[in-house]
Amino acid sequence: MKIAILDDYADIVRHLDCFSALDGHEVTILNDYVSDVDLLAKRVRDAEALVLLRERTPVGEALLERLPNLKLITQNGHVPHIDLDACTNHGVVVCSALTSRPSYAAAELTWGLILSAMRHIPFEAEALKQGRWQSTIGRGLRGRTLGILGYGRIGKVIAQYAKAFEMSVLVWERENGSGQARKDGHDIPASREEFFAQSDVLSLHVRLNEETRGSVTAHDLACMKPTALLVNTSRAELISPGVLATALKAGRPGMAAVDVFENEPVFDGKDPLLALPNALCTPHIGYVEVDNHEIAYGNAFKNIIAFDAGKPINVHNPEAVKGMSFEVAAH
Structure with missing residues (x-):
């Protein structure tokens, strides 16, 4: 098959062990981000399969109508960025494995940001290179309170990390999640305001959907301590647009550590958070x-092998294979 792998920014894919699964196929790898649909279509116009990584590139009618040879879109995880109806209308099969395994990579990065922000590690490392010694004073984690907004797979891992650091844990979640948090020995505050007000570190671990989009408001952030840290490694859209930068300028919370942005990728340095001294930012x-990429791309490549063998797996739109001599295994 002619396969196009999109948005491999750091040229990682060809060096993964799982890449050998595509031996014998004609593979094109794009190492840049192409937002213009016409340009992207020209660069992958012969592709029979597109390999995506999460939501880096959305796929809808505008792109699909320009790719007449496309038969398969494959990736790992949820597919909110793919128009399944449009894919079905164009006879394009969408395959993506869904897993119950938490993203330990994301959880570890979250904890790394917490430690880095609370102890001002990036700032101190840069200051030392410039000849300054002990420029600031940080805050430790032991005895402080971690607030976890969203007690799902990653939130539970973060809670375990907090306990290892002898922190108290507050959880704010819908009732079913709150019940599990109580069983796990964590505290549930009486109100949302108390949750934001009592947290020394508050980390977001909520899946983005129409209900949660913009659910963290200016009022929520204004309830936080001027010494508190807000951490977001989930989705920038969970916070109302522009609210976080404004809150940081006002001093509540006092700091933020973010791995996600309202418009990604950020290549021009124009996101307002990047200009704030109390924001620690990493590029998603x-x-x-x-290890995470081996799993994600490995699953995506397994979908290609199965499809090429006429037995597609992890299918999200089985209607697209009607008329094909395939044995379809749904996700």
């Missing part, structure tokens, strides 16, 4: 880790 690397 929570899931960019070798």
Whole structure:
């Protein structure tokens, strides 16, 4: 098959062990981000299969109508960025494995940001290179309170890390999640305001959907301590647009550590958070880790092998294979 792998920014894919699964196929790898649909279509116009990584590139009617040879879109994880109806209308099969395994890579990056921000590690490292010694004073984690907004797979891992650091844990979640948090020995505050007000570190671990989009408001952030740290390695859109930068300028919370942005990728340095001294920012690397990529791309490549053998797996739109001599295994 003619395969196009999109958005491999750091030229990682060809060096993964799982890449050998594509031996014998004609593979094109794009190492840059192409937002213009016409340009992207020209660069992958002969592709029979597209390999995506998470939501880096959305796929809808505008792109699909320009790719007449496309038969398969494959990736790992949820597919909110793919128009399944449009894919079905164009006879394009979408295959993506869903897993119950938490993203340990994202959880570890979250904890790394917490430690780095609370102890001002990036700032102190740069200051030392410039000849300054002990420029600031940080805050430790032991005895402080970690607030976890969203007690799902990653939130539970973060809670375990907090306990290892002898922190108290507050959880704010829908009722079913709150019940599990209580069983796990964590505290549930009486109100959302108390949750934001009592947290020394508050980390977001909520899946983005129409209900949660913009659910963290200016009022929520204004409730936080001027010494508190807000951490977001989930999705920038969970916070109302522009609210975080404004809150940081006002001093509540006092700091933020973010791995996600409202408009990604950020190549021009124009995101307002990048200009703030109390914001620690990383370029959405929570899931960019070798073991995580081996799993994600490995699953995507397994979908290609199965499809090429006439037995597609992890299919999200089985209607697209009607008329094909395939044995379809749904996700």
